[in-house]
Amino acid sequence: MGVPAFFRWLSRKYPSIIVHCVEEKGRECNGVRVPVDTTKPNPNEVEFDNLYLDMNGIIHPCTHPEDKPAPKNEDEMMVAIFEYIDRLFNIVRPRRVLYMAIDGVAPRAKMNQQRSRRFRASKEGVELTEEKNRMREEVIQRGGYLPPEEIKERFDSNCITPGTEFMDNLARCLRYYVADRLSNDPGWKNVVVFLSDASVPGEGEHKIMDFIRRQRAQPNHDPNTHHCLCGADADLIMLGLATHEPNFTIIREEFKPNKPRPCALCGQMGHDIKECQGVAREKQGQHDEFADAMPVAEQEFIFIRLCVLREYLARELTMASLPFPFDFERSIDDWVFMCFFVGNDFLPHLPSLEIREGAIDRLVNIYKDVVHKTGGYLTQNGYVNLERVEMIMQAVGVAEDNIFKKRKEDDENFKRRNKEKRKRMKAEQQGPAYLTSGQFAPQALGRRDRPEPVQNARHQAYGMRMQSAEQHNKDAAQSLKSMMRNGGRSSAGVSDGPDSRGAKRKAEDSDSEPEPEDNVRLWEEGWKQRYYKTKFDVDVSDEGFRKKVVRSYVEGLCWVLRYYYQGCASWKWYFPFHYAPFASDFKDIKEMFSDFEKDTKPFKPLEQLMGVFPAASGNFLPPSWRNLMMSAESSIIDFYPDDFAIDLNGKKYAWQGESLFLNKRTDDITTRSARLELYFTSLRRNSLGSDVLFLGKSHPLFDFIHELYRTETREGTVVPAELCHGIQGTLTLDEDPILPDETVKSPIPMLRDISHNSSINVKFKDPQFTEGFVFKAVLLPGAKMPNKVLKPEDFERGNRGSWRPQLGFNPNRQQAHLDQSGFRRILNHLFCSSSHGLNRNQQFGGQYSNAPPPSSYNQGSYSRPAHSAGHQQFQRKTPPPAP
Amino acid sequence: MSGVRCGDDVSDYLRQNPQLAQWVESFRGYCESNKQWSARREFILRNMEAFPTVKPGTSSSSLDKLLSLSMVWANHVFLGCSYPQAVMDKIKKMGEGIAVQDPPVHKTTKDGIMSRGKRSATDEGDADSCVKRAKAAPNELNAAWNMTQKSGPPPQAPAEHQPFFNRLYKAVAWKLVSAGGFGPNLDHFEILRSCVESCKQTLTCVFVPLKDIAGLPAGRTQKDGHVCEIRCQMVYMGTGYGRDESAAKAMASKEALKVFQGRKVTVKICRRRYKGRDVEDLVLLDELPRSQGFPPALSYPFQDEQLEHTSS
Incomplete structure (x- = not known):
């Protein structure tokens, strides 16, 4: 679920699920980097067994980062990826398994989204360049200065799609990386590494789920394995809950919305391309010594503890006096199911359910109301009970009218507040520090508004003094706030005379701010007709068409749930419309769905490429196929429009709009491209690969695998469960294996070959089950639930002293504690830097308040010398006792 | 039908x-x-x-x-x-000859997103974006494409331009007040230019020598002199004739300022001649009924490939 709103909502409602990571940083000693010893206990005071990496969440930020300069070439990208994995490994320190999964070909249902993202990306790229050129000219005409345009090759992130050469290279580099770490890093010594590259079909996170699901279903699985899954998608939370493993943690980068980004034109922070004025760059620091430092701290990581989320949900979902016994595990499944209504990658969300409007709470309430009538749960093991779902939908449908009205109201309020806020912000706006203000503010030539003569000199002088003091203060803090402030206009301060205000007003109350016209007007009578008319271009009387949409949506709900609980039910299924029906349209849905087509096969990587790429990314394909995307003679030309409409109605951001050209198609792309199969089969890149298992010499399974190679066992061999923490699967020999004591060539020029390799690899296949096997969504016998974290609801104060909230993983962790001198130091430090400036004397008149302020720029961790672990150290260690 | x-x-x-x-x-x-x-x-x-x-x-x-x-x-x-x-x-x-009843009108992202920002007014102003616009035009046109309409400004264009001209109207009104009212002894071009620029836009002037204009009434004797057409944001404002270019420009500005004498100005799509054909053009009008048609257009910013296609 690419909905950031979901995670935001979750972390606000259930704050205790989040634990900040403690990360031990590598140190530098005389210019030599000393790596962190990951064999030591985990500083987070918890030990993880398995770490799963959804690699696409790593590849994207490493290849085209948003907050730092992009890597120059592919080799640097690979190294960035390696470093990122090292960092995660250091934080999580898995003891048994490291599973790396790169997205392979996705089910057809997902390809819709991929396709629209890629088309959108390429269209936006073109538009950005156009906009840039236009603005550049405008700024230069106005006499602004812009740094010369850098000519650099834009990395087309579209190449992160299975089947491209880039992905093939990446897989090779990762093999090298794993072999290197297994041979050289003691922390990796006993870890089994699985690498599932882009040639293995399935989305990364779902390949991981499949692995967990299949391991759970075999008898040797350790029910108390502690899983840690890395990835930022909100649906990982759903997937984690769906496993019903008691110890499941998700690690992701801390969510920081609205990170400041440099202007695409002049490269300065504080404004975006539209507001670029081409003013000279402001000095960073007194002598411009921080010019290259990006004012953003390194991304930190957070853990999301699903066992705590389960505690929260238990409180919310537990219902008394049910006509049937309450089963918490099944109510979790129902909760996961209901979250799909609000948004997922495969279906558009229902128009009446917006996560920002508390849609999930609404659903949970309805669910609890209706469950008495339904007489049971909505789902079981990933299969949906449609009759009961209909009752929920009808209950939502009743409220639909009011929801739309309320939304309009809220929207209007929001706009009004925003307008006021913008006004306020504008009043505070300031130009760069070197701009003079007041009477001496620069004025454009030939304008009517001449500077006001000074009316009250003392007042004016005071104002300017205050302003410069404040400016100084801000410099000192160099807070993010001031970075985000829109640099630019200079008319702030006392000089805001009547004249300049007049000029400003004119620009402001341009009654325009044209929004895309909303023809649907969901808040007005007759919304249903208008919705179907504008979105589907059919009349509301066309009952048959509406039924078709509902049927597809119902199929979709069944498909998605099955995908999460049992794996991909059909590689071919997809939702063929752009929009969802209304909740009130879900009538008589019980008969609408029976089962999916059996034995569908995943696509070939190059079929997927043809399916999701716009013609502009055709350079990743051989020339003959590229031609199919452009020529008027091509028989699949209809899949490659070079421009398309985007529906912005009711969507706040452009990216949320729908790309309208999609899935206009029944005989889908593959039947067409079946004729191209001839070409497709020729390439290795196009074949389906297999998961690969790696391990090092000291692992108990090592000799077993080595023996397989020595005896050249051709058929698959089952992993002896006792050698590998109960992990099962089938091993087959790799055609081009990494073998101990054979040199592993480095695919990256700047890294060395591994001459003393002590790792080995072999193909791995998950345990197979008979067809029709249903993976049970239950707690396994023998699973021990982790300790409760939340404050018990019946907690009484006098009972056991006051409640102490748990901050990390360990309930008994040693609290850090400061002695007197420590407090003094902190107070000193804090108050000095905050009161330095104008109100120093008013606030804290203590004897230390005259101490010099700390150097103004060592606040963010970006300028820290490498040896400090900062506050982390400080949390863990108790300082020496007071003298 | x-x-x-x-x-x-x-x-x-x-x-x-x-x-x-x-x-x-x-x-x-x-x-x-x-x-x-x-x-x-x-x-x-x-x-x-x-x-x-x-x-x-x-x-x-x-x-x-x-x-x-x-x-x-x-x-x-x-x-x-x-x-x-x-x-x-x-x-x-x-697809010629297939008639589709009220096909949906779609906006491409360009129109959708760009027109949201504050810059919407500036967008179409400079010549640079005129080019861009002409490029973008086919898409939106084609979307609403049926056999009767071949080219011209998009149907939503008047609404998009209206806010700007409302502001311009205010600016002109104040300027004229301070200059002592509309009259023959003003520097009309200067007034128009400064007002437009105070609204952060520029004027586009197109000059054509009179002798290059085909199809003039035969009785006309003058063969020299220039004609000037003034547009702002692609919206036609006025045409004028003069012995030299600056005189033509002054005359055109005067014509344009006349439009601002009414109670309000409106942007509309109107038919007028251009190179011997009828085309749809964006025109700035006052609310008075017009007695005569427009002079033929000297430039046409909404031209697209289709038109050229049919003409060539």
């Missing part, structure tokens, strides 16, 4: 050929509505002769091509997609 008739023709035809009907029906998409399907069906049937190897009941690569082009056409008309020029030309020809 013609659309209905055509549709009827098609269904009559299909009733007489049930086998063909069945065959064609197999190409219908699951998510295609009746309206879209009947249009696409007509497209397929009409163009079958052009693909002689297409035989009902058999599949072939030329059938694939025809189906693909029919999808291109439908995506274009109903979803607002555009394709490489060669493909567009082809389907345009193939």
Whole structure:
């Protein structure tokens, strides 16, 4: 679920699920980097067994980062990826398994989204360049200065799609990386590494789920394995809950919305391309010594503890006096199911359910109301009970009218507040520090508004003094706030005379701010007709068409749930419309769905490429196929429009709009491209690969695998469960294996070959089950639930002293504690830097308040010398006792 | 009405050929509505002769091509997609004569997003974006494309430009007040220019020597002199004649300022002549009824490939 709103909502409602990571940083000693010893206990005071990496969440930020300069070439990208994995490994320190999964070909249902993202990306790229050129000219005409345009090759992130050469290279580099770490890093010594590259079909996170699901279903699985899954998608939370493993943690980068980004034109922070004025760059620091430092701290990581989320949900979902016994595990499944209504990658969300409007709470309430009538749960093991779902939908449908009205109201309020806020912000706006203000503010030539003569000199002088003091203060803090402030206009301060205000007003109350016209007007009578008319271009009387949409949506709900609980039910299924029906349209849905087509096969990587790429990314394909995307003679030309409409109605951001050209198609792309199969089969890149298992010499399974190679066992061999923490699967020999004591060539020029390799690899296949096997969504016998974290609801104060909230993983962790001198130091430090400036004397008149302020720029961790672990150290260690 | 008739023709035809009907029906998409399907069906049937190897009941690569082009056409008309020029030309020809009742109007992102920002007014101002606009125009036009309308400003253009001209109206009014009212002894161009620039826009002046204008009334004797046309944000404001370019410009500005003497100004789409053809143009009007038509246009910023295509 690419909905950031979901995670935001979750972390606000259930704050205790989040634990900040403690990360031990590598140190530098005389210019030599000393790596962190990951064999030591985990500083987070918890030990993880398995770490799963959804690699696409790593590849994207490493290849085209948003907050730092992009890597120059592919080799640097690979190294960035390696470093990122090292960092995660250091934080999580898995003891048994490291599973790396790169997205392979996705089910057809997902390809819709991929396709629209890629088309959108390429269209936006073109538009950005156009906009840039236009603005550049405008700024230069106005006499602004812009740094010369850098000519650099834009990395087309579209190449992160299975089947491209880039992905093939990446897989090779990762093999090298794993072999290197297994041979050289003691922390990796006993870890089994699985690498599932882009040639293995399935989305990364779902390949991981499949692995967990299949391991759970075999008898040797350790029910108390502690899983840690890395990835930022909100649906990982759903997937984690769906496993019903008691110890499941998700690690992701801390969510920081609205990170400041440099202007695409002049490269300065504080404004975006539209507001670029081409003013000279402001000095960073007194002598411009921080010019290259990006004012953003390194991304930190957070853990999301699903066992705590389960505690929260238990409180919310537990219902008394049910006509049937309450089963918490099944109510979790129902909760996961209901979250799909609000948004997922495969279906558009229902128009009446917006996560920002508390849609999930609404659903949970309805669910609890209706469950008495339904007489049971909505789902079981990933299969949906449609009759009961209909009752929920009808209950939502009743409220639909009011929801739309309320939304309009809220929207209007929001706009009004925003307008006021913008006004306020504008009043505070300031130009760069070197701009003079007041009477001496620069004025454009030939304008009517001449500077006001000074009316009250003392007042004016005071104002300017205050302003410069404040400016100084801000410099000192160099807070993010001031970075985000829109640099630019200079008319702030006392000089805001009547004249300049007049000029400003004119620009402001341009009654325009044209929004895309909303023809649907969901808040007005007759919304249903208008919705179907504008979105589907059919009349509301066309009952048959509406039924078709509902049927597809119902199929979709069944498909998605099955995908999460049992794996991909059909590689071919997809939702063929752009929009969802209304909740009130879900009538008589019980008969609408029976089962999916059996034995569908995943696509070939190059079929997927043809399916999701716009013609502009055709350079990743051989020339003959590229031609199919452009020529008027091509028989699949209809899949490659070079421009398309985007529906912005009711969507706040452009990216949320729908790309309208999609899935206009029944005989889908593959039947067409079946004729191209001839070409497709020729390439290795196009074949389906297999998961690969790696391990090092000291692992108990090592000799077993080595023996397989020595005896050249051709058929698959089952992993002896006792050698590998109960992990099962089938091993087959790799055609081009990494073998101990054979040199592993480095695919990256700047890294060395591994001459003393002590790792080995072999193909791995998950345990197979008979067809029709249903993976049970239950707690396994023998699973021990982790300790409760939340404050018990019946907690009484006098009972056991006051409640102490748990901050990390360990309930008994040693609290850090400061002695007197420590407090003094902190107070000193804090108050000095905050009161330095104008109100120093008013606030804290203590004897230390005259101490010099700390150097103004060592606040963010970006300028820290490498040896400090900062506050982390400080949390863990108790300082020496007071003298 | 013609659309209905055509549709009827098609269904009559299909009733007489049930086998063909069945065959064609197999190409219908699951998510295609009746309206879209009947249009696409007509497209397929009409163009079958052009693909002689297409035989009902058999599949072939030329059938694939025809189906693909029919999808291109439908995506274009109903979803607002555009394709490489060669493909567009082809389907345009193939789709001639098929009338679609009120096809949906789509905006491409350019119009959708760009017009949201504060800059909407500046967007179309400079010549640079005129070019861009002309490029963007085909898409939105094509989306609303039917056989009657060949080119011209997009239907939403007047509404987009109106706020700017409201501001300009205020600016001009104040400027004239401070200059002592509208009259013959003003520097009209200077007034117009400063007002437009105070609204952060620029004027576009096009000059054409009189002798280059074809089709002047025969009785006219003057052969020298220049004609000037003033536009702002592509909206036509006025035309003027003078001995030299600056005189022509002054005259055109005076004409333009006259429009601002009413209670308000309105941007409208009007028909006028351009190079001997009738075209739709964006024009700034006062609320008074006009006694005469507009002078022929000297420039036409909404020109697109279609127009050129037909003219060449």
